[in-house]
Amino acid sequence: MLDSLALAVTVPLLAALLVTALPGRVQTLGVIGAIATALVSLRVTVQVWQHGSLRSDPGGWGAPLGLALQADGLSAALLAMAALVALAISVYATGYFREGERRLHFWPLWFLLWSALNALLLAADLFNLYVTLELLGLTAVALGALTGQREAVAANLRYLLVGLLGSMTYLLGVVLLYAAYGTLDIGLTGAAIRPGPVASAALVLMTGGLALKAAIFPLHFWLPPAHANAPAPVSAVLSALVVKAAFYLILRLWLDVFGAIVTPAAAGLLGLLGAAAVIWGSWRALRAERLKLLAAYSTLAQIGYLCLFFPLLQATPEGPARDDLLAALVLMAISHGFAKAGLFLAAGLVQHSAGHDRIDELGGTAQHLPATTFTIALAGTTLIGLPPSGSFIGKWILMTGAIATGQWWWILVILIGTLLAAAYVFRVLSRAFNEAPTPRRFVTQASTEVPALLLALTSAVVLGLGAQLLWRLMGFGVVA
Amino acid sequence: MTLLLFLFDLVLLSTLLVLAIAALTSPEPRRAVMFFIAFGLWLALVWARLGAPDVALAEAAIGAGLGGALMLAAARRAARRQREGKADQDDDQKSS
Amino acid sequence: MTAHLLYGGAGILLFVLGVWSFLVHEALLRKVIALNVMGSGVFHLLIAIAERGSLPPDPVPHALVLTGIVVAVSATALALAMGRRLEDEDDAR
């Protein structure tokens, strides 16, 4: 009787302990641990696919006294994304952290972070979520500062402080909910919640705190420097997974806890912030001088797109249309996760090969690093939302929802965002072409280039063509 | 009796708040930390009064004790740096 | 009832004071202290809630606070270590 939910948290945790205790064999243990963690995570997804939602009670007490782990389609989908992205990043890291000292620090923190991610995605308890948030935050900060450069440490210190402010605010909301409803379980709280000042205050506090962590405009100021200065594999995981985790939590709360009390105005506000993020983030990405900074700003915009779904979800009655929107939201989040991870990994390679990542001086990258340039192009396709990427389908459904609910103004935002995204992606790509000589081979360093390429390829092709699997995983409708 | 208790609570809490304000507003780092430690210990006292001895113990040992010790070390460094005239750089990395 | 409001209110005041101090002060140490005060406020609120109703008090919030204290001290330690790292670098210049 193996509890796959508990395993998805404990296996990476044990891997972290092993690599901490046995620093001599960190690389081998790291690879084994990564594979094992990915496997147990995917096992959860497969089980959700087969049997629907899973729930388990560590301690055997059950809610409300004990706490529970839970996996539904939403968490299973993100869990699978985290597993695949993190596995690719792990492989990349074996090639990236070659020298001793940093490698030694990377792996334990990396597994703790992975464990925190899985724990967060599976948690069904509001306080447990706080603990996972903190674990995630501390490990992310420590990893982000791993280059040891001044800017990286300073940016991540700010990230830490802001994150703590966010999680404290979140916790205050939890306390108010506990005071009013006497339970911490997500499902029970959601069932008990009644419209009123307490619930509204908790909604504002928790969403606000998490918005800080998810870098929702205008609470995003900490993200670009922190993400742009971290080592490439860490930037990848920060942008692809860590920010997404905070966003997931907002979504989870709005759906399962505050579902009954969310007003159109609140959802509209979130949508408005998202719209501002789309435009501001894309604009800053276009103006960014460095490739990694561009990628970081683009993350802001992508989170903005996800926020645009809230007013539409709010305005759409239960039914297939709402299910489509929800699945499209998840699809966009996942596609962006893969694409952004691929982009950051590729940016790391460019930085490594050129010695810098200033966009204006990247001439010839298309010739030196064809596979990496290809990765950037594929990831860019997803960021723009061009077919056949997953985000194309996501955007299609998003715009369908906007027209169907009569909120056509979001279309303009998406239009501007898409064109800006095209501009910033192709700004990089057009710099990459010059008259430098021909490369001998497509791939130059397999252990780092192939994972990045696979991530980007997944986002740009596989997720688009295989999108219907997500509907099936989330248990939505019968796919014809 | 209840009035007395109420007054007692009032004094307890106002002291707590005063200590917190002192910790938050005193510009000299070491003094701020000292106030913070005092605040933590006082908080432990209040919690003991509220029937939470376990937590009071932990707050005294971990929150006020270890947290305070960590901050004290930082404050001492800050004070030393202030003496050595490096304080001007002290703030730039924390500005938002 | 009034006493509960009093105790809980003190927690809320501590939280808001912490937020205020966090926002207006620049120095790392003061921000860290502010965060700790904020945390104490939230914890205090929890303890106050636990005491509500019949005796003995609710042990669940107590346990939550214990966990919270440990988490807070971990974060404090990391933040101060990072600050020290920055100072060392400044000193080395």
Add this chain to the structure above:
Amino acid sequence: MNRPAKLMIGLLLCLFALVLLWVFHVALTQPPGARLADLALASLPLSGVTNPVTAVLVNYRAYDTLLELAVLLAALLGIWSLGAATPGFQPAGSALAAMVSWVVPLLILTGGYLLWVGGYAPGGAFQAGALLGAAGVLLRLAGDERAGLPSERAQRRLAVAGIAVFALVGLGTMVAGTGFLTYPQRWSKWLILLAETAATVSIGVILAAAYAGGKPRSRASDGATP
């Protein structure tokens, strides 16, 4: 930050505080829902301990505690990743040294006591661990750069041990068939004690090492104190 901005923030926060107080007042005036307290106390006999807080920590919500230990470890690893510890303070005067020599054993003893009584009275792994950590802090203040801790390798293993034991107990109960971190009632007392003891040691080591601040140096460089 300029003065009007500060004032503005202050005013807004006052407003914020008032709203929160009102909300809290409303929350209090609502009829209190089902509290967990009664459930927690009613389940106490099944938990293997008699101190309700310990029951919550290591039994009802043991999974929280496991992750919390991971948070501690993460903080320590983060501190270590920032580089080596700064050189320690000057060796303390003889008065402090003398005090340390009898306070430290006392702290360790008290720690052990707190751990043991945690089952039925205020106390437990965290408080005990904190005392061990405090012993380390004192040693460090007294001039021992490593805060009385062993070599880096041993530190790594000790820091990890508590979580490892905790997680392995959880996995063990899962394999045994009762479920993750679900203690069989006959064994619960001893399993909890085992997990708590290991956790105490780890907490102590982690806190002391975090106070020492930075990756431990090898003993050889100890003499390099300025």
Add this chain to the structure above:
Amino acid sequence: MNFDTLLPVGIVLTSLLAGGFIFLVKEESHVLRGVLNLSGAIVKLLLVGVMIWGVYHGHVYEARWTLAPGLELVLQADALSVLFVTLSSVLWLVTTIYAIGYLEDSPNRSRFFGFFSLCVSATVGIALAGNLLSFVIFYELLTLATYPLVAHRGTAEATRGAKIYLAYTMGGGVLLLIGAIWLHVLTGPVDFVQGGVLSGSAPALEGQLIAIFVLLLAGLGVKSALIPLHGWLPQSMVAPAPVSALLHAVAVVKAGAFGILRVVYDVYGVAYASSLGLLTLLGILASTTILYGSIKALSQDGLKKRLAYSTVSQVSYIALGASILGPIATVGGMVHLVHQGIMKITLFFCAGNYAETLGIHHVSQMDGVGRRMPWTTLAFSVGALGMIGIPPIAGFVTKWYLGLGAVEANAHWVLLILAASSLLNAGYFLPILYRAWFRPPPEVWPAEHLHAGRFETQGTLLWPPVITAALCLIAGLFAAAPFSPLEWAQLIARREHGL
């Protein structure tokens, strides 16, 4: 999974897989790359042959893949798609041969041929798309796949041209996308059905449907270079000659024109579009473009620039055909899809040959080139005369049917446009022919690459234009033969108009 499902998928995949493998081919492995290229092209052509036969006999080829509920990727072969598929796969083969010769000894060939193949896959996908969603998907893919080809040379000029190209097509793509989504919301999945699907729409929707048509037309008009969205076409002339051939004849502008045909005939239905007044709009735009392009072409000295403006003008004949109500005009528009393709590709091949062999880039340098390169100039002449509409070359057939259709539909102003345009065509092509054949050659050519061989230039450069020129003649001479483009266009017109 039976053969009928696999065939359209296979036709798309042949070039896609070839492209994927070509990326991985080492730069020096010329032979392997050539084999991959040519085998992809030939296999595709064989599959297309099977499809032509099947569609002629009323066989239905269809593959469906669900992306999400209500969103399906559909590949299907009807008569119109077969017309375009055939055109693009025949010309792909020819262009591949030409490109292998043209790019000999130039760098980054694996990248070039990789994207080249992707580009053709996207075009074939456009041709086979069975609903609006699939069309949009392949349409955007085409943009992506052509960008690296335009930027291929890596010079500042190439990058700039590519940027302009991208700005136009991306903007158009977004408009098309919005139109498609809007339509999707109104009517559900929009399948391409002969005769159109919207004719029964509620009158209340008419305003929205007109707006959607304008959005779709704006999106498609960019690629088909309708005024005022044509600005990218002359700019992207910086690309290597095979790419220009591809842009102008096989893929990009054709994709736009094909899309207009699809929207007019298979989404709105030509009768319904006419009743909404949309055909008038289209007709005015097309006519303006035809005249404007021709007038601009008159004053261009750069040979490729002149050809580019000629494309602007000529492609709009297709839209013009669609804008006239009636089966004969439909035939004219449809058949020009093919005729313009083979004629224009001939011209670009020849222009490439002049540039590669003699360094000639301008019309003013072409004096006497007919004597130095007779075969190339002969091919060029066939293409140019066809463009003017001289019988028996393919272009004549087009203009004949457009004229007849205009008369049938009582749209006599079209005759004026045709006459004026033909005069202008003559005005910018005949001077070139005169120079080439009747002016004395200069002492030295601008940059002659001496070439040892039996012919005036390399075989791989010479044969493609000769073949396509021959095709222009055959398409005109044997227009009435079975399976000729004209016959096929008549088959489509019969099916579209339900005759």
